[in-house]
Amino acid sequence: NAGVTQTPKFRILKIGQSMTLQCAQDMNHNYMYWYRQDPGMGLKLIYYSVGAGITDKGEVPNGYNVSRSTTEDFPLRLELAAPSQTSVYFCASSSGGSNQPQHFGDGTRLSIL
């Protein structure tokens, strides 16, 4: 019962470094999402995808990039890490749009120092 799998679980980056957060789902869901959650705050949508080859910006896309080459995978790339990107990142998937529940991965806790 894997569901949505995120790697790594924790990471510390230096300012200016780059990295890719991995997300994979095995539920054959078309919709996938990336959120960030700052301490004591709600979830903010970074990017989402409605299917392989289709991505779109969410509420806070600056500083991030995504790709969706397969149904299963939806990686999130940080090109030039900044302290403001210190956060917990959650990937989610759903079988439909906003009428279907989203299933979340366990998250990646990222610190930029």
Added chain:
Amino acid sequence: QKEVEQNSGPLSVPEGAIASLNCTYSDRGSQSFFWYRQYSGKSPELIMFIYSNGDKEDGRFTAQLNKASQYVSLLIRDSQPSDSATYLCAAPGRTGRRALTFGSGTRLQVQP
């Protein structure tokens, strides 16, 4: 006006009491609403969803939807210390109904 609004709390209730969590939304066309529970340091977990006006019950949880007043609530009966968590309300957001918008969450504390 925020799309989905919740009181941040904390809401403190004694063990065994009813906890009432509220959420208002701005998009009158929203058709579906979700409640997620998030324990500290963990990911959100779906506990209820509701599509129609009225009440929906699942065990100790009841979701209530009032589309005319644009609010959705979650009642937790016989509250337990293990219910202590942050509860997130979610509704369709700006993305042409392709994604959910989450409220900032209400922190619930159940006192033993």
